[in-house]
Amino acid sequence: MKAWFPAPLLSLAVFVVWLLLAATLDPAHLLLAAVLAVLLPLAAQRLRGESAGIRRPLLAVRLGLRVLGDIVMSNLEVAGRILGRESKIHPGFVWIPLEITNPHGIAALAGIITMTPGTLSAELAPDGRHLLVHCFHLDDAAATIAQIKQRYESPLREIFP
Known part of the structure; x- marks a missing residue:
């Protein structure tokens, strides 16, 4: 079959x-x-490389719902910042150290970050261990790193073996 x-x-x-x-x-x-x-x-x-091999499909569904909620909330936050004073916007770049090694998981993480308004995946380090992210508003780089790792990377490490 x-x-x-x-x-x-x-x-x-x-x-x-x-x-x-x-x-x-x-x-x-x-x-x-x-x-x-x-x-x-x-x-x-013939065009596909190795299969993604999702390990925990229910966690993937929960992550998808979390991402949808984050997209809505980020839209509201970005709209508020755009409509507010420009001096209150502090864009910046941050390198996210990656624990995930599965290429499908890294691609999913980069896609999630890019789909969420206010953030954009800009570059993957040649060794695949860091992801450069541009933030529309970056107050605390450490908090942003921790949030991305906890909300997205941690579940993706369980989903992709």
Whole structure:
């Protein structure tokens, strides 16, 4: 079964997206969606490196919900700072020392940081041990580092082996 469906979630996504784009449930489109759902992941398998290997999917869901909440709160905070006095904004860069070594986990961390308004992943050190983050407002670098490590990196270390 794994030979035909190397990435079952990707196959399901291809199937559903094709039907949504076609906006019909005609038998021909159902068949085409099924064929694409088998063939595209097989073709994409050659492009993929090692599998992400998520270890704790429920923790991943909780982290996703946390990130969504943080995105909303960060939007409000950034909007308040933008509408306030410019002198109260203190942008800056901070290097986050990484304990996570899984490349998928590092990519997820960088993506989470970038998706959260007010922060942006700028660079990964060549050795993969530090992530440079730009903060729209940086009062306390140590507190920002601690917050990112506790809220995002710690769960990601459990999710990605």
